[in-house]
Amino acid sequence: MVKERYTRFKDISVSERILNTVFLLTIGLGYLMALANMYYTHQGLDGKAGLSIEDVVISYHGSSNQTQLGTAINGIMESNLKYKSDKDVILQWIERGANEPEYNEKIVPILNRDCILCHTPGINPSLPDLTHYATVSEVAHAGGATIPTLVRVSHIHLFGIAFILFFIGKMFLLCDLNVYVKRVAVVIPFAAMLLDILSWFITKSTPAFAYVVVYSGALMGLSMGLQILLSIYQMWFYSRKITDN
Numbered sequence: 001m002v003k004e005r006y007t008r009f010k011d012i013s014v015s016e017r018i019l020n021t022v023f024l025l026t027i028g029l030g031y032l033m034a035l036a037n038m039y040y041t042h043q044g045l046d047g048k049a050g051l052s053i054e055d056v057v058i059s060y061h062g063s064s065n066q067t068q069l070g071t072a073i074n075g076i077m078e079s080n081l082k083y084k085s086d087k088d089v090i091l092q093w094i095e096r097g098a099n100e101p102e103y104n105e106k107i108v109p110i111l112n113r114d115c116i117l118c119h120t121p122g123i124n125p126s127l128p129d130l131t132h133y134a135t136v137s138e139v140a141h142a143g144g145a146t147i148p149t150l151v152r153v154s155h156i157h158l159f160g161i162a163f164i165l166f167f168i169g170k171m172f173l174l175c176d177l178n179v180y181v182k183r184v185a186v187v188i189p190f191a192a193m194l195l196d197i198l199s200w201f202i203t204k205s206t207p208a209f210a211y212v213v214v215y216s217g218a219l220m221g222l223s224m225g226l227q228i229l230l231s232i233y234q235m236w237f238y239s240r241k242i243t244d245n
Contacts, residue, residue, distance in 0.1 A: 009174045009235045017235045020171055024228045027164055031221065041127060044072075056210040060203040062144035068128065069139040070094050077115075086110045098140035100133050111136070125156050144204060154197045165189050165224065172227040175234045185227065192220035 042059050043051040111130045119130035129135035138146045169186040196216040203209040
């Protein structure tokens with residue numbers, strides 16, 4: 001009985017290798033940009049430079065002594081204000097209860113000028129929406145990300161990242177590796193992604209789960225990165241005799 005010969009990177013044409021390689025490199029670069037965006041989005045929320053566990057806690061659970069908007073204005077977002085005096089205007093508005101009349105009178109002009117270029121759902125759904133009072137009010141009162149916000153961001157991540165992991169995994173299966181290693185390897189980034197997103201919701205009520213957010217996100221990135229690197233290596237530099245696995 002003749003065994004079926006499975007396709008490996010060694011079997012594909014040079015044109016396919018080029019196409020696969022540029023796709024994987026582009027995805028890898030896109031992921032690095034996503035990490036940079038995550039860093040600049042979350043860092044400094046605790047009033048200190050750099051990204052820390054406390055920043056993650058504030059993002060999802062909230063701060064015991066400051067609102068999400070207040071910590072942002074005191075930290076990373078302060079430099080985006082055209083006039084430094086606007087920082088005090090926003091903080092005083094928050095202290096007075098973040099009421100809607102004052103929002104329309106004093107806060108809207110500042111946000112429209114300095115903030116909504118990035119804080120608009122159609123441009124960056126992972127950032128708080130600062131285009132309407134209802135959504136600004138969510139980050140102007142105590143507490144971290146709201147459940148509706150987490151649902152909106154998580155469904156975008158699940159759809160988008162799942163497609164990326166699927167195509168990377170399909171290419172990775174062409175590697176000349178033990179079949180059981182490949183089966184486990186293609187599942188790990190999906191499992192890490194699901195754990196990461198689930199931990200956002202748990203961190204909302206249990207701050208200690210911020211560590212799970214960090215570690216599961218790191219696991220997804222590392223496992224995806226290894227699949228990309230191994231795939232590119234075997235496409236161009238690996239010459240081992242093909243085995244049936």
